[in-house]
Amino acid sequence: MARRYPEDVIYQAMNMLNKRRRLNEETRQRRIDEAFSKAPRLREIQAEIRKNQAFVMNGKPGSKAGISAEKEILKLRAERDDLLKKHRIPKDFQAPVYTCEKCRDTGIVYMENEYCSCRNELILQIAARNSGFADMDLPSFEQFDLSLYDDEIATLGKTRRQFAAAILKYCKTFKGGNILLCGGVGLGKTFTAECVANNFMKMGKAVCYLSSTRMFLMLDEYKFGQDTSQTNRQKIALIYDSDLLIIDDLGAEFRSSFTESMLFDIINTRLMERKNTIISTNLDMDEIRELYSPRISSRIAGNYKCLTFYGDDIRTKKFHKK
Numbered sequence: 001m002a003r004r005y006p007e008d009v010i011y012q013a014m015n016m017l018n019k020r021r022r023l024n025e026e027t028r029q030r031r032i033d034e035a036f037s038k039a040p041r042l043r044e045i046q047a048e049i050r051k052n053q054a055f056v057m058n059g060k061p062g063s064k065a066g067i068s069a070e071k072e073i074l075k076l077r078a079e080r081d082d083l084l085k086k087h088r089i090p091k092d093f094q095a096p097v098y099t100c101e102k103c104r105d106t107g108i109v110y111m112e113n114e115y116c117s118c119r120n121e122l123i124l125q126i127a128a129r130n131s132g133f134a135d136m137d138l139p140s141f142e143q144f145d146l147s148l149y150d151d152e153i154a155t156l157g158k159t160r161r162q163f164a165a166a167i168l169k170y171c172k173t174f175k176g177g178n179i180l181l182c183g184g185v186g187l188g189k190t191f192t193a194e195c196v197a198n199n200f201m202k203m204g205k206a207v208c209y210l211s212s213t214r215m216f217l218m219l220d221e222y223k224f225g226q227d228t229s230q231t232n233r234q235k236i237a238l239i240y241d242s243d244l245l246i247i248d249d250l251g252a253e254f255r256s257s258f259t260e261s262m263l264f265d266i267i268n269t270r271l272m273e274r275k276n277t278i279i280s281t282n283l284d285m286d287e288i289r290e291l292y293s294p295r296i297s298s299r300i301a302g303n304y305k306c307l308t309f310y311g312d313d314i315r316t317k318k319f320h321k322k
């Protein structure tokens with residue numbers, strides 16, 4: 001499937017890199033101005049060092065005048081170092097400032113002749129924002145209400161609330177990996193996934209959030225040419241590339257050989273590229289094995305942390321406590 005981003009997304013990313021360079025140059029200039037206003041003599045020293053250096057370069061090697069110029073340079077450098085120390089100015093106050101050292105904010109790593117990861121990150125963030133994924137009004141873990149789960153034993157001698165508390169703890173600090181959120185309808189799976197999405201967005205990561213029905217519909221419309229718009233293409237690219245993909249309610253989609261092969265492709269590609277994925281589902285692992293091919297279920301079983309909610313539908317208990 002297509003993994004290209006529209007021209008204007010690339011253009012916006014380049015603009016952001018330009019802006020970064022401009023701001024960093026301003027920061028550097030400000031540091032220099034500050035240093036020179038603290039210690040005005042620094043500017044003179046610099047000019048004198050330069051003059052002497054030119055003299056050394058142009059004069060005869062080993063000449064008397066040349067040697068005294070070299071000595072003068074050493075003296076000036078010592079004076080400069082004293083001044084810097086006295087005014088607590090860092091030695092590299094004139095050095096260029098970069099947000100990304102690897103590409104020096106150009107977006108290209110020249111040594112390797114390829115685009116820098118910081119450029120790719122920007123493109124993903126912009127694409128996610130353009131696709132509306134960043135505008136969602138998402139809940140946060142502070143709103144997660146454990147009192148909605150009761151103390152009935154769920155399984156293995158642990159209560160429903162203990163299971164929910166363990167899930168909360170795991171997801172709150174989740175920084176990467178894959179999660180399968182299981183459990184019946186209305187137990188907080190979507191809510192939990194949305195809280196994780198919120199955390200990722202706060203970290204500046206590109207998140208793609210889709211119900212499985214919507215996701216397969218989009219892929220279908222793209223594949224069969226009904227919707228090849230840039231918007232759709234961009235969303236599809238994000239299904240593969242986003243830092244975090246959330247597939248909500250897997251199992252609710254209309255299953256076909258097409259959805260089967262797409263799901264495998266998405267799960268497998270994201271695993272290989274070490275992208276984070278969360279799947280929420282009403283199915284348990286046995287049902288997943290029954291409904292999906294072994295290559296899909298084995299990848300989920302082997303690479304996803306399975307977290308299960310137990311209880312009665314708590315949405316009626318007003319899950320969204322504000």
Ligand SMILES: [Zn+2]
Binds near residue numbers: 119
């Ligand atoms: Zn970079």
